[in-house]
Amino acid sequence: MKKIKPLLLIGILAFGLFSFSKMYFTPLYFDIPKGFPKPVYDFKNNPLTEEGFQLGRNLFYDPLLSRDNTISCASCHLQQTGFTHVDHDLSHGIEGRIGTRNSMTLMNLAWSKTFMWDGGVNHLDVQYLHPITSEVEMDETLLNVVKKLQENPKYPPLFKATFGTEKITGQLTLKAMSQFVVMLTTSNSKYDKVLRKEEQFSEMEQKGYAVFKQNCASCHQEPLFTNDGFENNGLPMDSTLNDIGRMRITQNKKDLQKFKVPTLRNVQFTFPYMHDGRFETLTEVIKHYNSGIEQSPTLSKELQKPMALTDNERTELVAFLKTLTDKEFLFNPRFSYPK
Structure with missing residues (x-):
């Protein structure tokens, strides 16, 4: 892939006197892909450096962040599956504890204003507090995480x-x-x-793209394939989980059963789908939107009528969705477990 010319320099080369020795930091460039909007994340308050990236990478893969040192961020966010998990519908924490939601994917978060299925977190820098302190995930405190890091000879340097x-x-x-x-x-x-005119869609993928633009693009807006908003997508409420969605945060009845619109990028590998992981395949997802939508007062206005796709159109739509797979991202050694 031809490297995209950096459009935004967010790393800075900083040096100064620390503990009577000069410290140098290696700046990192954040490339805004062609056609992408301006990122939401404020890089000025957290300038990127190679040293910071590698420290964050080590923390992401370290189970030390959990109370019993068994669960890391990567336990629920595996790179090869779009930084989510695929072996169960609901997230699993320490001691085999089971959460109430499917883990969300981690990609293109520089463009996200809110996080979690219900938008309960509004800044990336504090997002990690939720899994660290959740009793069904890492069940730890940030204070104790800092203590363990300070006592670990690896981290102070x-x-x-x-x-x-x-x-x-x-x-x-x-x-x-x-x-x-x-x-x-x-x-x-x-x-x-295809957008860069380096490849072409097959006939089936092109037809699927047309189906997508007609039926899905209002919520899954290009190029991020999400509108970063919240929608009730017509799922019957699970009687066991009884998840009311964003209403849990806002206490507004208009937000009942609304959940964050996830990105469709790499969707081929991010199963199971929906906030509770109820669907195993893309075919099941499309079937839901085609004929399984449950009417309710807060149902997304875009879903008031089912898609009513033909069998051929459903097949074509799946073919297009698979073109959103980025294997370079899924297998980039820079994002993998640090050696």
Whole structure:
């Protein structure tokens, strides 16, 4: 792939006197892919450096962040599946505890204003507090995470290389994690190559693209394939989970059963689907939108009528969705477990 010319320099080359020795930081460039909007994330408050990226990468894959040192961020966010899990519908935490929702994918988060299925977090730098402190996920406190990091001989030097100090704080820990996660950008799928006129859709993929634009694009807006909003997509409420969605955060009845619109990028590999992982395949998902939508007062206005696709159109739509797979992203060694 031809490297996209950097459009935004967010790393800075900083140097100064720390503990009587000069420290140098290696800046990182954040490339805005052609056609993408301006990122939402404020890089000025957390300038990216190679040292920060590598520190965040180590933290992301370290089970030390959990109370019993068994669960890492990567336990529920596997790179090869779009940084989500595929082996069960609901997330699993320490001691085999089962959560109430399917883990969301981690990609192109520099463009996200809210996080979690219900939008309960509004800044990437504090997103990690939720899984760390959740009793069904990592069941730990940030204070104790900092204590464990400070006592681990591996981390003080990494923090000094990143921030110029060996004194580890919660704020620096969270910022370091963001420096890794915010770089998880995916923009080299076949779809992207077609837009760059490097490849062409097959006849079936082209027809599927037309079906997509007519039926799906209002919520899954290109090029991010999400509108970053919340919608009730007509799923019957699970009687066991009784998940009311965004209403849990806003306490507004108009938000009942509304959930964040997920990106469709790499959707071929991010199963199971929906906030509770109820669907195993894309075919099941399309079948729901085709004929399984449950009417309710908060149902998305875009879904008031089922899609009513033919069998051929459903097959074509799946073919197009598979063009959103970015294998360079899914297997990029830079995002994998640090060696």
